[in-house]
Amino acid sequence: MILHSLNQLYERLAKDPSYGLPTPGYSVQRVTFCIVLHPDGRLHSIEDARETVSETSKKGAVKSKQVPRQMLVPGDAKPPGQGINPCILWDNSAYLLGYKKDDAKPERSLECFTESRKQHKSFESVVNDSAYSAVCRFFEAWSPEKALDWKGQLDDFAVTGFGVFRILGQQSYVHESLGFSQWWIAQSSASDGSQAKAMCLVTGQLASIARLAEPAIKGVNGAAPGGAKLASFNLDAFESYGKEQTFNSPVSEQATFQYCNALNALLSGPQSRRHRVTIGDATTVFWTERETVAESLFAKFLGGDTEEKNSSGDDPVMHARLEAFLNTLRKGGGTLPAELGDPDTKFFILGLSGNVTRLSVRFWHIGTIAQMIERLHSHFDALKIRRSRDSDPEFPPVWALLRQTGREAKDIPPLLGGSLMQAILNGTPYPHSFYNAVLNRIRADHDINYLRACAIKAFLTRQSQIQIPMSLDTTRTEPAYLLGRLFAALEKTQEDALPGINATIRDRFYGSASATPGAVFPRLLRTYQHHLSKLEGGHKVNRDKLVQAIHGALSSFPTHLGLEDQGLFAIGYYHQRQDFFPKKDKPETTTAQ
Secondary structure: OHHHHHHHHHHHHOOOHHHOOOOOOEEEEEEEEEEEEOOOOOEEEEEEOOEEEEEEOOOOOEEEEEEOEEEEEEOOOOOOOOOOOOOOOEEOHHHHHOOOOOOOOHHHHHHHHHHHHHHHHHOHHHHOOHHHHHHHHHHHHOOHHHHHHHHHHHHHHOOOOEEEEEEOOOOOOHHHOHHHHHHHHHHHHOOOOOOOEEEOOOOOOEEEEOOOOOOOEOOOOOEOOOOEEOOOOOOHHHOEOOEOHHHHOOOEHHHHHHHHHHHHHHHHOOOHHHOEEEEOOEEEEEEEOOOOHHHHHHHHHHHOOOOHHHHOOOOHHHHHHHHHHHHHHHHOOOOOOHHHOOOOOEEEEEEEEEEEOEEEEEEEEEEEHHHHHHHHHHHHHHHOOOOOOOOOOOOOOHHHHHHHHOOOHHHOOOOHHHHHHHHHHHOOOOOHHHHHHHHHHHHHHOOOOHHHHHHHHHHHHHHOOOOOOOOOOOOOOOHHHHHHHHHHHHHHHHHHHOOOOOOOHHHHHHHHHHHOHHHHHHHHHHHHHHHHOOOOHHHHHHHHHHHHHHHHOOOOOOOOOOHHHHHHHHHHHHHHHHHOOOOOOOOOOOOOO
């Protein structure tokens, strides 16, 4: 189903030139330099072919940087390995110039250049193109020692990426010339009749079967820089009934070409920012069967760029679309605004992780735009809790929630992102591993922040069907919730009595108070009396009334709290802490979610 959907996507993206999808016989490569030649093949210059792009941060800062130019070139991607494999009219600096920066094996670079020169000259008579002949003359006259004259430029922009050729005075590149293009397409489409044919599992048609899944998929975190395979058979253990490699699951050459290039366009193409985000260890791509506004807005959403002032810029149309999208997510249900597209349009989400040369599917989901928005509404409704500061996101992105499970990003459990996304997309309870990881981080660093409170509230709401309000509920009688409130009140009393204290009771006792309150709270209450005595006037009276009200609702201090109650303890603590610092603006509703 994944390959079938990607194969259909190719047909859609191929009609949009902004995606730069290759046609059969071509591939999209990252070009960083251009060798400019005189018509007789003499070298004129080596130019920087990179393009400058500007990026705007969420804070509004504009930063420019140079990135490789995505260019359509003849042939597939360079295969990995140590073999000598020259490409036609494009390649790295070792093949085109016999030079590499800080080259540890100059003899290999010379061998690469020699083989590239030999291959180009062997095709000259059949290509019959003047621009191509100029490249052959360049190869004849060039020696790698001459590259030292261009060392400054080559060490600047030709270290990574590939180079191409251009004739001085011409705008197009040599590989785009009419004579070469006609020859290349003719020889690429020619078949020697030796390819095995079978029923393609993607299209259902009898066709030549691809021996390798090419081109390789690039842009997945954890995969090799040269790319990895989504579907391949490279060991005997994967073979059966005497069928080798891809004959185990036959996919035609055309379907293979199309699904690989469609996925590459989403992952690393010119429009990848509209289709790709990283969630945990999963590189996630998404698309709709037809172009829709929701498709572009979804990238902003999963990436956490949901503030209208940051996302829409000065474009009034985008501002209106984003506002409609956010309002729909806030309300849920009902009829979708027309500007978001047909609500019945199919929506696809694919999460991938890399293991060097192979890809793993973390999650795969098919739904409609209407279903996707309703599931997102349900997810954010479960997360909804009073924000501790204005900068806290109204719609917390998935990556930010996952970040609460590890001290650093690398500590996030590798499978957690996939299981959390599946719960969001399917509307099912969140994984226990996610909840437990958040509680572990709270016990480790004693920080109950907005995002962690969101995560705990959402888990308890879906898993245990506990109705938790957005802010403080003084009518709740669960012991765990009351204990969390009481702990917050005791801590605030300590802070008021001892301004500027380095470590509060939260830093010293939170873990034990939330797990074994019976052993901790009697001691904390004795200390509380000392802190209360330092307060004055109405402040002292009001604080004591609050503590007595919470304490009076507790019949005893439990000896142990389970994991579910520890989460409720954290919510009670968070609610009470936020109530100590009321917002000056319009208060948020406390209606149960």
